[in-house]
Amino acid sequence: MKLDRLLAITITLLNQPRVSATVLAKRFEVSLRTIYRDMEAINQAGIPIVSFAGSDGGYEIMHGYRLEKQVLSLEDFSSICSALRGVRSATDHSEIDRLIERIGAIMPEQKTAKDQIYMDLDFKPAPNDKVHMGPLHQAIRDLNVISFTYLDNKGVESARKLEPMGLFLKGYTWYVYGYCLTRMDVRVFRLSRIGELKILPEQYVRRDYSLQDVEQQFMNRVDFKKVKAELRFQSEMKTRVHDEFGFDQALVNSDGTLSLTTYFSSMERATQKILSYGCMVKVIDPPELMMNIKRQIQKMSELYE
Secondary structure, X not given: OHHHHHHHHHHHHHHOOOEOHHHHHHHHOOOHHHHHHHHHHHHHOOOOEXXXXXXXXXXXXXXXXXXXXXXXXXXXXXXXXXHHHHHHHHXXXXXXXXXXXXXXXXXXOOOOHHHOOOOOOOOOOOHHHHHHHHHHHHHHHHOEEEEEEEEOOOOOEXXXXXXXXXXXXXXXXXXXXXXXXOOOEEEEEEHHHEEEEEEEEEEOOOOOOOHHHHHHHHHHHOOOOOEEXXXXXXXXXXXXXXXXXXXXXXXXXXXXXXXXXXXEOOHHHHHHHHHOOHHHEEEEEOHHHHHHHHHHHHHHHHOOO
16 A cells, blocks of 8 residues: 555655665565655655765655654554563563653553554563573673573583673574674574573673574575475374464365475474374375484384383
8 A cells, every 4th residue: 555655665764864766666666756756745744855866865854853653553552562561571671661651651542442452472481591581681781791501402511602692582482692702603592501601791892793694694504495294194183283384284185184295404303393293193205204213213112121
């Protein structure tokens, strides 16, 4: 819709110093002529747009201009507050309470019950993770180097020193990312695997990395489609299969079983995942995955002989 695009363009201009018409056209998948008309419409709506010519030209919102609070709806404000309460559940930082109060003071007046947003986000970490959240947040804020022991997914423990850059939640799991002074590279660490955490007096200058850079580095390094597997699940696994793979991925057979083709990043990950289903799944293909499953089952059997 045009109105949605105009609002999105306005927010883009508020958050960036200068944006070219070409960039906006590509982002919103419209022609340059449409962007020119949109700029005129935004100007007519009372938001002063300034254009600059030349190789570094583009559009800006006039310096010092501020949008009135009515641009954000009650639903927008409520969604922001819900997200902040979720962060509050994870960190226990009292400043978030004060931020929620300040946002509440500028929210539009709630007119009817239907204006309420019934959504609760709970990002509360596991007890071991929560012990680390406060010290890590303080170290990130004060730019202090930290030291800790870390268990990798093979059970190998190592001592690490880190310039912590940020915390993030992904797949219900909390992580910290930063520049590892032990490995001399950017690394991501799962909070539940961290032990003996200490904030050191040594300080650092924040490096030019963002969470998006770290994720892109990870995505470039990992082949998520390395192992292709054809699986057949018993009907009792229907709910779990739908939860973990999605409703559109599995084919229901005439006998009630479910056939699924999926991908894993490694043979080890595929084996771990499939074994978690016990006797409720059978590997149809590839043969090397079937043999790996058999070897693991044999080793498990030997433990009980």
